[in-house]
Amino acid sequence: MIQSDRMIKTFVELVQIDSLSxxxxxxxxxxxxxxxxxxxxxxVDDAGTQxxxxxxxxxxxxxxxxxxxxxxxxxxxxxxxxxxxxxxxREADRIRTDGTTILGGDDKSGIAIILEVLTVxxxxxxPHPPVEVVFTICEEAGLIGAKHLEIGSLxxxxxxxxxxxxxxxxxxxxPAADKLEFTVHGSAAHAGVCPEEGISAIQxxxxxxxxxxxxxIDAETTANLGLIEGGSAVNIVPDRVVVQGEAxxxxxxRLAAQSSHMADCFREAAKTHRIMKNGxxxxxxxxxxxxxxxxxxxxGEDAPxxxxxxxxxxxxxxxxxxxxxxxxxxxxxxxGHGLNVANLGTGMREIHTVNExxxxxxxxxxxxxxxxxxxxx
Numbered sequence: 001m002i003q004s005d006r007m008i009k010t011f012v013e014l015v016q017i018d019s020l021s022x023x024x025x026x027x028x029x030x031x032x033x034x035x036x037x038x039x040x041x042x043x044v045d046d047a048g049t050q051x052x053x054x055x056x057x058x059x060x061x062x063x064x065x066x067x068x069x070x071x072x073x074x075x076x077x078x079x080x081x082x083x084x085x086x087x088x089x090r091e092a093d094r095i096r097t098d099g100t101t102i103l104g105g106d107d108k109s110g111i112a113i114i115l116e117v118l119t120v121x122x123x124x125x126x127p128h129p130p131v132e133v134v135f136t137i138c139e140e141a142g143l144i145g146a147k148h149l150e151i152g153s154l155x156x157x158x159x160x161x162x163x164x165x166x167x168x169x170x171x172x173x174x175p176a177a178d179k180l181e182f183t184v185h186g187s188a189a190h191a192g193v194c195p196e197e198g199i200s201a202i203q204x205x206x207x208x209x210x211x212x213x214x215x216x217i218d219a220e221t222t223a224n225l226g227l228i229e230g231g232s233a234v235n236i237v238p239d240r241v242v243v244q245g246e247a248x249x250x251x252x253x254r255l256a257a258q259s260s261h262m263a264d265c266f267r268e269a270a271k272t273h274r275i276m277k278n279g280x281x282x283x284x285x286x287x288x289x290x291x292x293x294x295x296x297x298x299x300g301e302d303a304p305x306x307x308x309x310x311x312x313x314x315x316x317x318x319x320x321x322x323x324x325x326x327x328x329x330x331x332x333x334x335x336g337h338g339l340n341v342a343n344l345g346t347g348m349r350e351i352h353t354v355n356e357x358x359x360x361x362x363x364x365x366x367x368x369x370x371x372x373x374x375x376x377x
Contacts, residue, residue: 022053047148068129072159075110076139105348110162167362173324198237295336
């Protein structure tokens with residue numbers, strides 16, 4: 001019942017609409033028109049205003065035609081750079097980028113699947129439970145569209161985000177993450193005339209980092225420092241440096257321990273740097289800022305949406321397995337608000353690169369699974 005050619009056409013048209021984070025307005029207008037043509041109750045929230053974008057999250061509600069629990073379907077509208085002027089190329093088994101931009105399968109493949117499923121439900125008059133749709137902004141900018149979503153307005157407690165790679169993977173576990181920012185304060189001095197009168201904030205940061213556990217910490221936990229900025233000139237002992245990073249873990253106790261460890265490395269390094277200047281002691285200090293970026297996703301196989309997807313796959317004779325991921329997505333935010341939302345793959349590959357492509361057989365399989373899930377729920 002899924003019309004693959006129509007779904008592919010929708011996808012190709014969507015990826016040719018530029019929609020970088022905070023610039024999703026044009027694609028949002030298209031989606032609002034399509035959802036209204038399907039007789040949905042559609043609105044756009046004020047998340048765009050809150051995050052400095054040109055549109056908010058698109059939210060739609062479809063009344064059920066049979067009894068059943070409301071189901072949420074979600075995907076995000078924004079893409080990463082380079083994402084302007086995308087020219088998709090169709091091949092026998094895939095759609096790929098032309099090598100100069102990303103493709104935008106992340107996540108317009110999810111959007112196209114949702115639109116096709118809803119269209120089939122309406123055309124074929126297939127009985128289905130109430131369906132809510134959320135197309136978010138700024139997922140790639142830190143899940144901030146979902147963070148500003150009016151969760152309380154949703155009736156659904158269970159649902160799917162369509163935003164990952166293999167179609168045989170239902171991601172039910174994802175890590176929580178902390179954002180980390182360390183600002184080291186030293187003391188400036190002329191690097192050639194009187195370096196002993198300065199405290200190098202860069203040196204303090206370097207010693208902290210040298211003692212830090214980074215990368216793969218254990219089976220559940222990772223950590224990374226990704227940005228560093230400081231100093232003003234090569235002949236000035238730098239008095240300030242800012243280091244930014246993250247820690248992630250499927251275990252919140254381990255996450256707290258890793259974030260604390262990283263902060264302690266900076267504090268201990270700062271303690272060892274002090275000088276006497278004009279009769280008073282000056283020592284290095286560090287400001288530590290640890291912010292929970294998003295909560296973990298942790299669904300059991302007994303969660304309703306997991307059972308619905310696995311039952312649909314079994315009926316269709318396809319293999320889908322529950323897996324865990326090291327990444328974050330809108331599902332993390334939704335689960336953090338008490339919903340039970342898993343992340344189903346759409347067939348995208350090599351996302352966030354100019355080599356990105358979408359496998360069409362997996363693209364169609366996910367659409368068929370979602371349709372069967374709604375029919376069988």
